[in-house]
Amino acid sequence: MMGQPLLSVRNLKTYFAQDEGTVKAVDGVSFEMAPGATLGIVGESGCGKSITARSIMRIVDRPGRIVEGEVYFRRPSAQGGAGTVVDLAKLEPNGPEMRSIRGAEIALIFQEPMSSFSPVHSVGNQIIEAIQLHQPLGRREARERAIEMLRRVGVSSPEERVNQLSYQLSGGLRQRAMIAMALSCEPTLLIADEPTTALDVTTQTQILDLMRRLQQEDGMAIMLITHDLGVVAEMATDVAVMYLGRVVEQAPVDAIFHDPRHPYTRALLRSIPRIRSRTRERLTPITGSVPHPYDRPTGCPFHPRCPDFMPGTCDRQAPSLRPVGDHHAVSCFLYE
Amino acid sequence: MTASRPPLLRVSGLQKLFPIRKGFLKRTVGHVRAVDGVNFHIDEGETLGLVGESGCGKTTTARCILRAIEPTAGEVFMRVAEGSVVEVGKLGRAELRALRREMQMIFQDPFTSLNPRMTLLDLVGEPLLVHGLRSRREREDRVADLLRRVGLRPEYMRRFPHAFSGGERQRIGIARALALHPRLVVADEPVSALDVSVQAQILNLLLDLQAEFRLTYLFVAHDLSVVRHISSRVAVMYVGRMVEVAETTELFSRPKHPYTAALLSAVPEPDPRARSQRIVLAGEVANPASPPGGCYFHPRCPHVVEVCRTQAPPWREISPGHFVGCHRADELQLAGVE
Numbered sequence: 001m002m003g004q005p006l007l008s009v010r011n012l013k014t015y016f017a018q019d020e021g022t023v024k025a026v027d028g029v030s031f032e033m034a035p036g037a038t039l040g041i042v043g044e045s046g047c048g049k050s051i052t053a054r055s056i057m058r059i060v061d062r063p064g065r066i067v068e069g070e071v072y073f074r075r076p077s078a079q080g081g082a083g084t085v086v087d088l089a090k091l092e093p094n095g096p097e098m099r100s101i102r103g104a105e106i107a108l109i110f111q112e113p114m115s116s117f118s119p120v121h122s123v124g125n126q127i128i129e130a131i132q133l134h135q136p137l138g139r140r141e142a143r144e145r146a147i148e149m150l151r152r153v154g155v156s157s158p159e160e161r162v163n164q165l166s167y168q169l170s171g172g173l174r175q176r177a178m179i180a181m182a183l184s185c186e187p188t189l190l191i192a193d194e195p196t197t198a199l200d201v202t203t204q205t206q207i208l209d210l211m212r213r214l215q216q217e218d219g220m221a222i223m224l225i226t227h228d229l230g231v232v233a234e235m236a237t238d239v240a241v242m243y244l245g246r247v248v249e250q251a252p253v254d255a256i257f258h259d260p261r262h263p264y265t266r267a268l269l270r271s272i273p274r275i276r277s278r279t280r281e282r283l284t285p286i287t288g289s290v291p292h293p294y295d296r297p298t299g300c301p302f303h304p305r306c307p308d309f310m311p312g313t314c315d316r317q318a319p320s321l322r323p324v325g326d327h328h329a330v331s332c333f334l335y336e
Numbered sequence: 337m338t339a340s341r342p343p344l345l346r347v348s349g350l351q352k353l354f355p356i357r358k359g360f361l362k363r364t365v366g367h368v369r370a371v372d373g374v375n376f377h378i379d380e381g382e383t384l385g386l387v388g389e390s391g392c393g394k395t396t397t398a399r400c401i402l403r404a405i406e407p408t409a410g411e412v413f414m415r416v417a418e419g420s421v422v423e424v425g426k427l428g429r430a431e432l433r434a435l436r437r438e439m440q441m442i443f444q445d446p447f448t449s450l451n452p453r454m455t456l457l458d459l460v461g462e463p464l465l466v467h468g469l470r471s472r473r474e475r476e477d478r479v480a481d482l483l484r485r486v487g488l489r490p491e492y493m494r495r496f497p498h499a500f501s502g503g504e505r506q507r508i509g510i511a512r513a514l515a516l517h518p519r520l521v522v523a524d525e526p527v528s529a530l531d532v533s534v535q536a537q538i539l540n541l542l543l544d545l546q547a548e549f550r551l552t553y554l555f556v557a558h559d560l561s562v563v564r565h566i567s568s569r570v571a572v573m574y575v576g577r578m579v580e581v582a583e584t585t586e587l588f589s590r591p592k593h594p595y596t597a598a599l600l601s602a603v604p605e606p607d608p609r610a611r612s613q614r615i616v617l618a619g620e621v622a623n624p625a626s627p628p629g630g631c632y633f634h635p636r637c638p639h640v641v642e643v644c645r646t647q648a649p650p651w652r653e654i655s656p657g658h659f660v661g662c663h664r665a666d667e668l669q670l671a672g673v674e
Contacts, residue, residue, distance in 0.1 A: 233606050274606065
């Protein structure tokens with residue numbers, strides 16, 4: 001990737017120790033993000049994409065714990081310039097440095113706009129609180145800034161909306177307010193975890209449109225976590241495909257969709273319904289289902305469902321992410 | 337379909353209003369017009385996809401057909417096995433129970449729609465028991481057969497649903513729905529809770545079972561890509577009203593209603609080279625408790641003219657089998673997807 005990365009995740013492992021065993025939710029994830037880029041992280045439920053995001057933000061719920069790896073994040077310096085690099089994985093989750101990064105330099109928007117706002121405080125007060133937490137502004141200035149942010153994200157009559165409670169807003173408006181709050185401190189990295197999954201498709205178009213416009217204006221990098229390959233193709237510059245806690249393939253967006261290498265990526269692309277298909281065309285499904293987290297296959301986690309499974313290799317050893325082309329890396333024995 | 341043979345299901349003027357009650361006396365202060373005068377039919381052996389965004393009334397329509405809830409007005413006609421046509425709304429309890437053998441439902445969420453305390457044998461065998469198959473041995477044989485048909489191993493019949501993945505649970509729900517040899521299966525978002533890689537398995541299974549048992553599906557969904565893979569015809573709803581019905585390929589390639597065109601253009605395609613100009617609709621879906629006058633879509637419609645604000649558009653057949661409710665359907669050239 002070009003220049004100095006904004007974020008560099010190396011061999012990140014986040015495990016959940018439970019009575020029944022250890023769930024390796026994130027098991028050796030590595031990727032890099034350039035400033036201003038949009039990285040799509042795709043995968044099915046249980047692939048660890050949300051836990052990866054939460055690990056970066058250091059908000060993994062107990063008993064989850066980062067057991068290994070580094071998360072290098074470049075903090076902007078006041079003078080411009082390259083800034084300083086910190087390893088987020090080594091910081092105290094609730095210490096002063098992490099708290100000055102979280103919500104200010106790295107912001108997060110969730111899938112559920114309903115449950116991510118407090119139901120008993122006005123939307124405006126919550127945005128004002130976030131602003132005052134990170135910026136030396138008075139109450140009145142913070143309120144004006146909140147109204148300004150709501151206007152920027154396309155909330156009509158923001159002077160009135162700012163006093164409303166979250167349940168008084170529709171799903172689309174709530175997600176706009178969420179984005180307004182996330183961007184109020186001008187983060188350099190926005191992590192969007194399934195930001196449009198709970199929304200209707202016409203509202204999704206509006207929100208994706210808005211995110212793209214705000215990115216052009218503010219230049220922040222976006223980590224877009226989703227299971228929807230359509231949304232990724234629409235938004236991302238680069239894509240990381242995850243399966244059972246690992247990145248199995250990473251490449252620029254065009255290569256993922258037009259030159260996929262990993263059998264999982266290929267199978268996933270074959271299996272999804274497409275709007276430009278023949279009517280009532282049969283699909284090519286992936287056999288089986290995602291294994292239970294306690295029941296992780298040995299070797300390559302995809303081998304029980306893989307059409308290219310090589311007995312004696314894939315079930316014995318785990319492959320590692322290796323370069324196969326320009327910015328294109330795959331974790332598969334077919335390429336070793 | 338031969339001209340003399342009536343469709344399997346015909347819905348005429350279906351309406352469902354939910355009262356809005358307020359205050360101590362719970363006085364009715366208004367109505368949510370969840371379904372507001374819907375007409376359509378389904379022929380035997382076909383799949384009608386019913387699409388629309390959340391709150392458009394598609395699930396309420398499906399439930400009214402099964403009389404899981406009582407419609408406020410309108411008629412639902414079903415052609416029963418003997419060939420006669422019955423009006424579902426006029427049936428008494430016993431007749432309705434008999435009819436329910438022929439119309440079954442598959443639910444969206446396989447995690448909440450199966451009783452966790454019942455084994456597969458009980459879950460799939462329950463409808464058989466209710467409808468008079470008393471012998472346990474016979475029930476077991478039938479359940480084993482049903483499980484095999486939906487791709488589950490019959491040995492699993494003593495297990496409980498928690499032991500199964502989402503896709504497998506959806507197969508259990510399908511086996512239960514098929515237990516009584518229904519002719520009409522209403523599937524309400526049957527794949528939207530499933531992982532992408534599992535969706536395809538369930539869609540293929542539904543296609544196979546339809547061919548094998550000559551089933552008729554009403555397939556309720558919000559995902560147009562999924563709908564294209566399963567439906568022979570598609571009906572589009574907006575705020576309780578039907579806006580367009582046509583044969584699937586026709587509807588996708590030549591939409592006649594601006595809302596259908598906007599829906600089609602909004603689906604993100606899994607191909608970065610296809611990033612196209614989307615129709616970004618302004619505003620939000622109208623509130624069914626106080627819908628706008630005229631055409632309900634007019635505040636968001638990019639093609640709105642004066643008549644749209646004042647008069648509800650007539651429901652008409654613009655070409656054979658292609659119905660639309662739009663004042664400007666004849667003149668508009670709308671882009672579809674091939």
